[in-house]
Amino acid sequence: MKKPKGKPDSKKVRIMETEEIELLNSWIDSQKPESGSNPLSFPPLEKKEPIGRVGEGDNFSRYVGAARFDQLPISKRTKTGLKAAGYVKMTEIQRASLPHSLCWRDILGAAKTGSGKTLAFVITVLEKLYRERWGPEDGVGSIIISPTRELAHQLFDVLKAVGKQHNFSAGLLIGGRKDLDTEKERVNELNILVCTPGRLLQHMDETPNFDCSQLQVLVLDEADRILDVGFKKALNAIVSQLPKHRQTLLFSATQTKSVQDLARLSLKDPEYLSVHEESVTATPNHLQQTAMIVPLDQKLDMLWSFIKAHLNSKILVFLSSCKQVKFVFEAFKKLRPGIPLKCLHGRMKQERRMGIYSQFCEKRSVLFSTDVASRGLDFNKAVDWVVQVDCPEDVASYIHRVGRTARYTSGGRSVLFLMPSEMKMLEKLQASKVPVQCIKANTKRLQPVSGLLSALLVKHPEMQQLAQRSFITYLRSIHIQKDKEVFDVMKLSIDEFSASLGLPMTPKVRFLNQKVKWKTGPGKPSFLETENFDKEDASVILKEELLTDDFEEEKVDRDLLQTKDTEEEGKATIMDGVMPATRVLKKKKLKINVHRPVGSRVVFDEEGNTLPPLAMLADAKSGNILLDQDQKKEYYKKLREELKHADKEDKLLDRQRRREKRVKEKMKRKKGDAEDEEDDDNLSGSDEETLDQGRRKRSKIYFDNDSDNDTDNDNGDRKENRDDKNSNTDSISLGEQEALALKLLNSMHS
Numbered sequence: 001m002k003k004p005k006g007k008p009d010s011k012k013v014r015i016m017e018t019e020e021i022e023l024l025n026s027w028i029d030s031q032k033p034e035s036g037s038n039p040l041s042f043p044p045l046e047k048k049e050p051i052g053r054v055g056e057g058d059n060f061s062r063y064v065g066a067a068r069f070d071q072l073p074i075s076k077r078t079k080t081g082l083k084a085a086g087y088v089k090m091t092e093i094q095r096a097s098l099p100h101s102l103c104w105r106d107i108l109g110a111a112k113t114g115s116g117k118t119l120a121f122v123i124t125v126l127e128k129l130y131r132e133r134w135g136p137e138d139g140v141g142s143i144i145i146s147p148t149r150e151l152a153h154q155l156f157d158v159l160k161a162v163g164k165q166h167n168f169s170a171g172l173l174i175g176g177r178k179d180l181d182t183e184k185e186r187v188n189e190l191n192i193l194v195c196t197p198g199r200l201l202q203h204m205d206e207t208p209n210f211d212c213s214q215l216q217v218l219v220l221d222e223a224d225r226i227l228d229v230g231f232k233k234a235l236n237a238i239v240s241q242l243p244k245h246r247q248t249l250l251f252s253a254t255q256t257k258s259v260q261d262l263a264r265l266s267l268k269d270p271e272y273l274s275v276h277e278e279s280v281t282a283t284p285n286h287l288q289q290t291a292m293i294v295p296l297d298q299k300l301d302m303l304w305s306f307i308k309a310h311l312n313s314k315i316l317v318f319l320s321s322c323k324q325v326k327f328v329f330e331a332f333k334k335l336r337p338g339i340p341l342k343c344l345h346g347r348m349k350q351e352r353r354m355g356i357y358s359q360f361c362e363k364r365s366v367l368f369s370t371d372v373a374s375r376g377l378d379f380n381k382a383v384d385w386v387v388q389v390d391c392p393e394d395v396a397s398y399i400h401r402v403g404r405t406a407r408y409t410s411g412g413r414s415v416l417f418l419m420p421s422e423m424k425m426l427e428k429l430q431a432s433k434v435p436v437q438c439i440k441a442n443t444k445r446l447q448p449v450s451g452l453l454s455a456l457l458v459k460h461p462e463m464q465q466l467a468q469r470s471f472i473t474y475l476r477s478i479h480i481q482k483d484k485e486v487f488d489v490m491k492l493s494i495d496e497f498s499a500s501l502g503l504p505m506t507p508k509v510r511f512l513n514q515k516v517k518w519k520t521g522p523g524k525p526s527f528l529e530t531e532n533f534d535k536e537d538a539s540v541i542l543k544e545e546l547l548t549d550d551f552e553e554e555k556v557d558r559d560l561l562q563t564k565d566t567e568e569e570g571k572a573t574i575m576d577g578v579m580p581a582t583r584v585l586k587k588k589k590l591k592i593n594v595h596r597p598v599g600s601r602v603v604f605d606e607e608g609n610t611l612p613p614l615a616m617l618a619d620a621k622s623g624n625i626l627l628d629q630d631q632k633k634e635y636y637k638k639l640r641e642e643l644k645h646a647d648k649e650d651k652l653l654d655r656q657r658r659r660e661k662r663v664k665e666k667m668k669r670k671k672g673d674a675e676d677e678e679d680d681d682n683l684s685g686s687d688e689e690t691l692d693q694g695r696r697k698r699s700k701i702y703f704d705n706d707s708d709n710d711t712d713n714d715n716g717d718r719k720e721n722r723d724d725k726n727s728n729t730d731s732i733s734l735g736e737q738e739a740l741a742l743k744l745l746n747s748m749h750s
């Protein structure tokens with residue numbers, strides 16, 4: 001059967017491809033750069049220089065120093081894809097890395113944000129598989145790992161565009177997608193996987209026959225991020241499943257130089273290509289960077305004023321936690337600044353996240369975000385401003401955040417709000433070749449928003465909770481920062497901060513424990529007073545509480561959750577000694593002690609079991625019985641009885657004492673009566689009457705007192721008191737009374 005006209009014969013195509021591959025291999029082999037050389041130091045190739053085979057035999061053109069993609073020894077298919085996507089000239093990182101990576105060397109590539117690192121590895125991946133004649137039946141040939149879903153999506157788009165002419169099957173494997181089962185069915189047919197670490201690991205654990213044993217190229221984009229502690233265990237588990245014989249490409253604007261990291265990945269004599277190392281600045285040249293001193297309680301005023309002054313811009317705002325993003329977004333949305341507002345954070349559903357990301361690519365608006373948007377993202381139409389309301393955790397984080405603007409050849413501006421206590425960050429940035437200019441805020445143009453927020457919180461009570469949580473998570477985020485030179489929670493004026501969010505009262509800061517007292521005074525700045533404050537302790541508490549929140553987030557965001565402290569993950573149990581193929585890490589405890597009532601103190605016994613409050617005190621007496629409900633009841637019953645007995649004993653003794661006293665008085669009186677009779681003749685009638693009354697009165701008090709006591713007693717006591725009265729009326733002797741009391745006591749104890 002004849003093939004339809006226009007479509008080349010597949011056999012012919014195969015032959016042409018084979019010839020092309022042979023030529024490419026020979027070309028690369030004959031012209032490959034010296035290992036360790038920097039292709040940028042070669043003079044750029046002239047436009048009109050011959051490309052490929054030059055004359056007869058195995059003479060090929062030089063490709064080290066190529067300035068355009070079409071001067072490279074790459075396939076026609078890739079060249080066509082590049083041209084169609086508008087890529088003609090190479091950027092520096094592309095010129096430096098491609099000559100090495102095309103001869104299958106491992107690469108450690110570092111270049112400023114927005115400088116085109118993506119193409120550097122995408123081209124290598126496509127060429128490797130092409131030259132290896134990779135087909136659908138060969139399975140997974142390349143894995144590209146990204147730290148976030150949005151970035152994975154973006155990389156996938158670039159791969160699709162540039163690899164359009166190739167026949168490879170590629171898949172995007174990211175968390176939060178519902179079609180996991182379909183993914184599982186198809187993943188083994190895919191040649192190129194673009195994924196986040198969590199989802200890849202999930203497939204390695206759960207997908208039957210998932211096979212990466214033939215892997216040719218492994219790429220880590222934002223490599224320093226993927227290699228840091230947050231992804232450590234996941235990455236170790238992934239790498240343990242991959243063949244050692246492969247090409248590995250690591251790219252980032254802030255590259256790792258840790259030998260340990262490289263050892264984990266078994267890199268073989270990697271080429272370290274840091275193209276902007278000699279550059280005067282570590283950030284893009286077209287980026288204008290400023291910093292402003294903004295006290296904590298004025299941050300929202302400043303942000304609000306900034307937004308109102310830039311209503312025609314595309315602004316990316318970074319805050320340090322999801323809760324802050326939520327609060328500021330919801331509050332500002334209700335206040336209608338006059339520009340569309342959006343928010344992006346790890347707790348959002350995946351579809352919404354992608355929707356927001358795409359919308360922000362298209363329109364002028366303000367996007368409030370956590371660091372989920374700080375790395376790699378290339379928002380289609382340039383971002384005009386990056387505003388860092390909260391200070392980034394370190395210089396690398398700053399570089400990635402501001403790198404969302406001024407990409408490739410476009411310009412951009414950034415502003416960093418620094419609290420007076422965070423000024424050290426400015427020094428650190430300047431020492432790391434980040435040219436930030438510190439400017440004074442124009443307070444005259446400041447539009448205070450805290451009053452509006454207070455009114456808003458009254459009108460929308462649900463906003464109060466958001467504000468409170470925003471307040472607390474911010475303090476937590478400061479408290480757990482490693483760099484104590486920059487971040488000091490003790491220096492924050494929390495009452496003012498709370499008021500600036502519109503809160504009527506300063507929320508309790510539980511995570512700081514009672515060991516820390518917040519202190520404010522009129523005219524004085526607020527500060528934290530420490531009382532035996534152990535920072536280590538507090539940070540442990542804090543970390544746990546923070547993890548609690550983060551793991552809620554993790555449920556939604558499997559990838560993000562792994563960016564958090566994975567030391568906890570190490571505590572994961574391996575059920576019955578059975579471990580999934582790669583799973584070094586188990587799902588973390590989602591909540592820490594969720595049943596603990598707020599503000600209660602948790603006591604642990606020696607084996608780590610939690611005990612009810614004050615149980616330790618009771619436990620000293622009772623052994624371990626408080627842990628058993630039945631034994632506990634029995635124990636309390638016995639205690640009640642013992643107390644009842646003790647009560648009776650006390651009353652009897654008291655009565656006994658009073659009786660002795662009465663008898664003494666009686667004796668005294670009798671003696672006195674005799675003397676009185678002697679004096680009677682000398683007294684007036686009235687006096688006699690008084691004395692007689694007094695005598696009667698005394699005797700009355702004597703009995704009334706006893707009966708008064710009886711009213712407080714139970715029935716049994718009353719009977720005893722009746723006997724007692726009788727005995728008194730019978731005027732028994734003191735000795736007899738004592739004997740009687742003793743008898744009663746003994747009978748009670750028996």
Ligand SMILES: Nc1ncnc2c1ncn2[C@@H]1O[C@H](COP(=O)(O)OP(=O)(O)OP(=O)(O)O)[C@@H](O)[C@H]1O
Binds near residue numbers: 086087091111404
């Ligand atoms: N050779 C090129 N010609 C024209 N545009 C390019 C070229 N290479 C990259 N770009 C464009 O430059 C922008 C930044 O590229 P890319 O996202 O690869 O940067 P990056 O170095 O990976 O940045 P980051 O460090 O932030 O991840 C993109 O819009 C991309 O399309």
